[in-house]
Amino acid sequence: MRTVINNVNIFDGSGSQPYPGSVSVVDERISEISTGNIAAQAGDKTIDGQGMTLMPGMCEAHAHLTWPTSVEKFVPGMYLPPEELALTTARNARILLDHGFTSAYSAGALSKTLEISLNNHIESGGMPGPRLIPSSVEREPPNESELDPGKVEEHVRGPEGMKAFVKDCAELGAKAVKFLISGESALKPGASLELLYSEEELMAAGEQARESNVWLTGHAHAKEAVKIGVKAGFRVLYHCTYADDEAIEMLAEHKDEIFVAPTIGIVQATLDAKPPPHMDMSHMKADAALVLATQKALVPKLRAKGIRLLPGGDYGFPFNPNGRNARDLELWVEHFGYTPAEVLHAATALGGQIMGMGDELGLIKAGYLADLLLVDGDPTKDVRIMQDKNRLAMIMQGGKLYKTPEQKHASSQ
Numbered sequence: 001m002r003t004v005i006n007n008v009n010i011f012d013g014s015g016s017q018p019y020p021g022s023v024s025v026v027d028e029r030i031s032e033i034s035t036g037n038i039a040a041q042a043g044d045k046t047i048d049g050q051g052m053t054l055m056p057g058m059c060e061a062h063a064h065l066t067w068p069t070s071v072e073k074f075v076p077g078m079y080l081p082p083e084e085l086a087l088t089t090a091r092n093a094r095i096l097l098d099h100g101f102t103s104a105y106s107a108g109a110l111s112k113t114l115e116i117s118l119n120n121h122i123e124s125g126g127m128p129g130p131r132l133i134p135s136s137v138e139r140e141p142p143n144e145s146e147l148d149p150g151k152v153e154e155h156v157r158g159p160e161g162m163k164a165f166v167k168d169c170a171e172l173g174a175k176a177v178k179f180l181i182s183g184e185s186a187l188k189p190g191a192s193l194e195l196l197y198s199e200e201e202l203m204a205a206g207e208q209a210r211e212s213n214v215w216l217t218g219h220a221h222a223k224e225a226v227k228i229g230v231k232a233g234f235r236v237l238y239h240c241t242y243a244d245d246e247a248i249e250m251l252a253e254h255k256d257e258i259f260v261a262p263t264i265g266i267v268q269a270t271l272d273a274k275p276p277p278h279m280d281m282s283h284m285k286a287d288a289a290l291v292l293a294t295q296k297a298l299v300p301k302l303r304a305k306g307i308r309l310l311p312g313g314d315y316g317f318p319f320n321p322n323g324r325n326a327r328d329l330e331l332w333v334e335h336f337g338y339t340p341a342e343v344l345h346a347a348t349a350l351g352g353q354i355m356g357m358g359d360e361l362g363l364i365k366a367g368y369l370a371d372l373l374l375v376d377g378d379p380t381k382d383v384r385i386m387q388d389k390n391r392l393a394m395i396m397q398g399g400k401l402y403k404t405p406e407q408k409h410a411s412s413q
């Protein structure tokens with residue numbers, strides 16, 4: 001069956017300005033793009049885009065579907081009983097899709113298998129959610145922090161312990177395995193500058209990841225954490241806050257294999273949070289201010305080297321809910337000097353690449369998968385409109401309409 005979407009302004013994900021035209025979709029892929037109207041044939045479903053913007057679906061590059069809090073449901077902490085966690089995670093997947101995120105790269109889960117099961121349900125068509133790179137738990141050495149999500153049962157250290165962990169996650173079906181290479185100062189003062197694993201351990205993890213055909217994802221604030229992450233073959237490095245010139249050079253040398261996501265959403269949310277009187281966030285806020293200032297200087301340098309940078313902001317904490325993910329786009333314009341079209345390119349075209357599907361996802365291009373949003377307004381003029389799900393008149397994923405313009409009309413009555 002063919003769907004024809006006429007009378008739209010096409011933002012194709014490449015970063016160039018929108019242009020008027022029409023798009024047709026056959027089965028799960030884009031079949032034709034025209035600068036005029038596409039004539040409907042018998043049996044076609046036609047959609048009048050009414051001059052709205054048609055763009056590729058977005059990708060969240062630092063997703064935590066198992067972090068419980070969302071725009072629909074506040075959870076005052078990180079832990080839920082297993083049944084509640086499973087249902088909340090499935091709900092968060094639906095919430096991301098409702099907000100225009102047709103893809104998500106997981107930055108770690110609270111369970112070794114939950115995202116893998118969820119992804120099976122999404123892929124088989126039984127449950128709404130983004131295309132997902134399901135992750136293992138976020139592994140770090142044992143510690144005392146209450147807020148800390150990185151608790152795992154096995155803590156066998158040394159190269160063999162790391163290999164066994166990576167192999168086990170891969171055998172369970174994870175596509176990405178997450179390590180905290182350095183710590184997190186927001187949770188423990190000074191920890192962002194501490195390495196949590198040795199170079200030897202991380203090199204062993206890298207070796208096993210290549211053998212088991214799984215990707216490594218790293219939490220890396222410290223400059224040495226970035227360097228070891230690159231050496232060990234990590235595919236995605238988050239934060240990279242204190243990268244020095246040598247670390248930047250190493251990232252640049254591997255720019256065709258590596259992705260960086262600064263995760264500014266959580267930083268801004270920490271600065272904005274108004275905690276109840278019994279909760280002292282002053283240390284977290286001081287650290288967030290430092291991270292923001294450092295990343296504002298760092299991101300333009302990484303970008304100038306051609307390193308692929310993606311929005312994605314650690315949403316899911318109580319003060320930074322799942323569903324608010326598109327706020328990263330506004331923050332990139334405000335803090336990192338991106339134009340709306342540039343950050344939309346990062347969220348769409350680079351999103352397809354981080355999903356490992358750059359040759360078929362993230363652009364409006366003939367032959368590409370039809371993950372499409374119809375947006376009421378022009379996000380290349382004001383990217384903040386992406387934060388309002390009521391502005392999404394249509395959400396299509398793999399050629400299937402998840403939200404139709406008729407549904408949008410009905411819900412706004």
Ligand SMILES: [Zn+2]
Pocket residue numbers: 062064107314
């Ligand atoms: Zn995270």
